[in-house]
Amino acid sequence: MTLTVGTPAAPAGDAILRRQRIRESAARTYARSFPIVPVRANGMTVEGADGRRYLDCLSGAGTLALGHNHPVVLEAIRRTLDSGAPLHLLDLATAEKDDFTTALLASLPERFAARARIHFCGPAGTDAVEAALKLMQTATGRRGALAFTGAYHGMTAGALAVTGNTAVKAPLPSGGEVTRLPYPYAYRCPFGVGGERGAELAAAYTERLLDDPSGGVLPPAAMILEPVQGEGGVVPAPDGWLREMRRITAERGIPLILDEVQTGVGRTGRMWAVEHSGIEPDAMVLSKAIGGSLPLAVVVYREEYDGWQPGAHTGTFRGNTLAMAAGAATLRHVAANGLVARAETVGARITARLDGARDRLPVIGDVRGRGLMLGVELVDPAGEPDSCGARPADPRLAVRVREACLARGLIVELGGRHDAVLRLLPPLTITDEQADAVLERLCDAIEFAMRQPEEGK
The missing domain is CATH 3.40.640.10 (Type I PLP-dependent aspartate aminotransferase-like (Major domain))
Incomplete structure (x- = not known):
């Protein structure tokens, strides 16, 4: 199944977002990271008011074990x-x-x-x-x-x-x-x-x-x-x-x-x-x-x-x-329904694929986690490594990657000591096809964000 990225925001969605900015508190978090207006959701897929569809790797910060509206x-x-x-x-x-x-x-x-x-x-x-x-x-x-x-x-x-x-x-x-x-x-x-x-x-x-x-x-x-x-x-x-x-x-x-x-x-x-x-x-x-x-x-x-x-x-x-x-x-x-074992199997496959991408994506400093609770720590590959070999965290790159993911129809959030860790929390019901789509979109977003500063010069 191919999920399309879709068309620009519809006026109705823009109006809702504008009212949210005016009416709600400055403590808003996810609404700042993801300026979208979800109107429908099923499984791992969220559809916005603008008609765009997203793969949700946030899952209500881990709340949606079975995805949306199971x-x-x-x-x-x-x-x-x-x-x-x-x-x-x-x-x-x-x-x-x-x-x-x-x-x-x-x-x-x-x-x-x-x-x-x-x-x-x-x-x-x-x-x-x-x-x-x-x-x-x-x-x-x-x-x-x-x-x-x-x-x-x-x-x-x-x-x-x-x-x-x-x-x-x-x-x-x-x-x-x-x-x-x-x-x-x-x-x-x-x-x-x-x-x-x-x-x-x-x-x-x-x-x-x-x-x-x-x-x-x-x-x-x-x-x-x-x-x-x-x-x-x-x-x-x-x-x-x-x-x-x-x-x-x-x-x-x-x-x-x-x-x-x-x-x-x-x-x-x-x-x-x-x-x-x-x-x-x-x-x-x-x-x-x-x-x-x-x-x-x-x-x-x-x-x-x-x-x-x-x-x-x-x-x-x-x-x-x-x-x-x-x-x-x-x-x-x-x-x-074997979803516990499924989380372990799919999580191991995603981890291995991301580990394998580190040579062409040197900003990936570490890939870790358990099951379908995964983290990708982004670093400055030109920075001085510490005593364990870890390069400096790059939170600005992480923000660019999150934005690039959203533009590609993928919702991922940041965390970690320096807000430089991409956090993946897909539902336990994720299919192999969806896992492949997540990996493709995520790696493409990282590659794009790596080039972005150079393109801006």
């Missing part, structure tokens, strides 16, 4: 609407919630699920992070947290405190005592050595800091980490390092929270990214894809931590009946 999701929503079920019931028990919790527990690692409790939060992942931190503060009687360089956990106060991005943290007062630890990042290793040795040093640093009576770290309420950092640049945690974090926290009585908001529901080639390492966390924060494209967020945690009083963490919109129905349908469809 028949399974639409059927679950229609069935719920036609049944007359109440759409909003706070935290009351419903058949839809019971079915969702059954599907969710069945999808989780068996040992963890066998003694787990589920807390429904406000509908965003950031509220689930807040709830997880509060839960562990209640259970331990402690207040501090251990978090990592490159982390992203949300934009509310507690979640922002454990987030690493200084640009979003700088205007705000401190959100609490957080000890920042080094996250293994082979391409730009915080210790300047890279590879397995860099991960070993990161683990050793963490253990020695916690055990140092003059290290300045009070016993924390929890450690929180992402098994693959998303906004931080698609940086996968090495499995051995994750096992070390579990050992270090378990030996010191520190609860371990895994933030699987973006990595969950098959995204990394496992139903949950924690399964790559085989560890058992104390809590998992889940959102995005678990709602089948609708807002839903939960914390799943070991039952011994369930020491909350009634009302300890509430939210008006924690009873989203439609999201629970759509989420249960999504979880079951992913599991029953």
Whole structure:
């Protein structure tokens, strides 16, 4: 199937974009990167008001595991609407919630699920992070947290405190005592050595800091980490390092929270990214894809931590009946149709093809990720390499590539420490033909952007 790029913007779309610029806040993000007005969407394809069609490699920042308007999701929503079920019931028990919790527990690692409790939060992942931190503060009687360089956990106060991005943290007062630890990042290793040795040093640093009576770290309420950092640049945690974090926290009585908001529901080639390492966390924060494209967020945690009083963490919109129905349908469809293995297979093929293009596209410094959570770090090939051989990041080139991708009918967003990482989050339903089209358009956009400065001289 060939998707056409189409014709210039229609006046109606231009008018909508103009009103958005006037009426909405200056905090707009994706609307700035993608000045389009989507009117229809199906699977991986989005059609704008101007008639142009795009392949969507953003997928609602990982929310759309099955792509846009998947028949399974639409059927679950229609069935719920036609049944007359109440759409909003706070935290009351419903058949839809019971079915969702059954599907969710069945999808989780068996040992963890066998003694787990589920807390429904406000509908965003950031509220689930807040709830997880509060839960562990209640259970331990402690207040501090251990978090990592490159982390992203949300934009509310507690979640922002454990987030690493200084640009979003700088205007705000401190959100609490957080000890920042080094996250293994082979391409730009915080210790300047890279590879397995860099991960070993990161683990050793963490253990020695916690055990140092003059290290300045009070016993924390929890450690929180992402098994693959998303906004931080698609940086996968090495499995051995994750096992070390579990050992270090378990030996010191520190609860371990895994933030699987973006990595969950098959995204990394496992139903949950924690399964790559085989560890058992104390809590998992889940959102995005678990709602089948609708807002839903939960914390799943070991039952011994369930020491909350009634009302300890509430939210008006924690009873989203439609999201629970759509989420249960999504979880079951992913599991029953081999989409987890599909993510691993297609992701490996895309990675190999992009790696193979590095000779003719020397601005590709690194290609990494897991499953269909992929990152392409763009660099200045003429820049001085660091001790690990990494060239300087080139965020201006990344912006040009994103624009060139959009002009070619491909939606990709940026992330990473310097906003120089192209992030690929296609739906798990991506076809081989669509994967080939993504690669063709992306490589063509990179090649065009590489030449652009020279053409402008």
